[in-house]
Amino acid sequence: MSARPDPIRCAFERGTDQPLTRRGEAAQSTLAAAFNCSGRGLHTGRHANVRVSPAAADLGIVFRRLLRPGAAVTIPALWQARVPQPLCTALQGPDGTLVRTVEHLLAALNALEIDNALVEIDAEELPIFDGSAMPWCDKIEEAGRIRSTASRRMIRVRRPIEVRDGRRSLRIEPAETLSIAARLSLAHWGELQWEGVITPESFVRDIAPSRSFGRLKWALPAKIYAALSGRPLLRGANLSTTAAIVGSRVIGGMRVPDEPVRHRILDLIGDLSLAGHGILGHVSAAHTGHELNHALVAQLMRDPSAWDLI
Template sequence: MSHPFERSGRSLHSGRHATVRVSPAPAGHGIVFRRRLKDGRTVDVPADWRLRESQPLSSAVRREGVLVRTIEHLMASLSALRIDNVLAEIDADELPIFDGSATPWCEAIRAAGRSEQTLPCRVIRLLRTVAVENGRRRLQIEPGDGLHISGHLALAHFGSVDWSGAITPEGFEREIAPARSFGRYLRAMAGRAYGFVRGTDFLQGVSPRSAALLVRGHVLGGMRVPDEPVRHRILDLVGDLALAGHPIEGRISAFHTGHELNHALVAALMSDSSAWELV
């Protein structure tokens, strides 16, 4: 990345305001979050699959007891736009959600510019198929050139939605990044009320301004892109795959996937060195 940028906004789960400053980093640095704590200390938390922590409806990493969460939209944008090394400084434990899409991050990255670095980018190339499943949910990656994802999702009252295509910078910005986080309106409002009553950071920032909320077979205000829910699941998948630390090349089939299954695939893949090579 050529220049730093800064963005601020409200977070999805805590509902609190957060500011993120994303700066260029040297070759080989990777994606690292620097959390600024209330006592003035800073703790660096690499975007590494081994530091991943399960959190409701988001992806998160934790190091030395310090959590950084809802990282998936920024991670997806950096990965899809071929940005390998940045330092992302944040003054809270959760990144802003903005409108629930990755478009604000993509626009900021594009404006910051992209610079070639001295070390070549190494990629993870699949040598054989790796798959994980949980009930009707299944996620599989097999050898292939580039990154190609086929996604399927079926929602009550909404029907089946599908998307398939190569993940390229231009295609991601046009077809995947605009898709927003989504959920049932009544469930989202109930979740926000539950979090408020219990005093927990859960969906305190959810609203029609920060997510695509579904009422039976419709999205309030309409869909931004056709088949928006499955495209957002693919957005999240791209972000979760980025925790592998290198771009992944392969053909992915995703059936009703979500964060937990995404991270299960990354863990299964990275834990089996016979399934891939770094080239």
């Protein structure tokens, strides 16, 4: 890894409720130390070892899939590398190598303002842990953060961009911070809503605890299908890794009010990070999911007249 400029060490301030916005003194950040973790994937059910390390300024977030001793594939966390996979965000290298279910880690890095990091993994899928982003947030906070002398650049939305798919819609428009207003309707529950500015504080408090969710009556047939077909789909899903919905309740209760819509926001924050920089804009989301999230990012990035890099 190339040498970084002498960094300015700073504590990771979990309690500082500052919006994700570009200030004159803003500088790029990376981790102050590497951290390791391991666990099983939500879809493959396979064990993975992960090491997240500091990285040089302007590198961004990069995944390195370790295939065998001496062989690895590097995949940048950018929208051009994203490929469709069921119920997750997946990135693909030039040779077809996949890294899947990256959205929770990307959301934590994005919201906690870690601009540069190297993520090494010895399997196809990142661990799901408890289905939330809190384990990643805890690891990032424990590692701490250092700033470089390189300026932090942001994507400032100049005009509205919208994508739709039936009742699903996603719109981003100009704003001075990243803010999200989301709603989600579930049978037996009615409409769930959350709205707020995304800051390190609000993410850890309001969004990161929310877990991947699904209805138990649909998850069990999907797991049987995956086992019979050999497809990597929900093989690691259980009551410890997801919020299982039965009727109008979550087994064991919700961690935060309206937990399912907050988890959709968590996924959205991770997917937005594939733009390559933090985004300044107000997002309105109705029943969104990964496919619509990626459609918005792709449409925004393919239209340079809709944004500035500041």
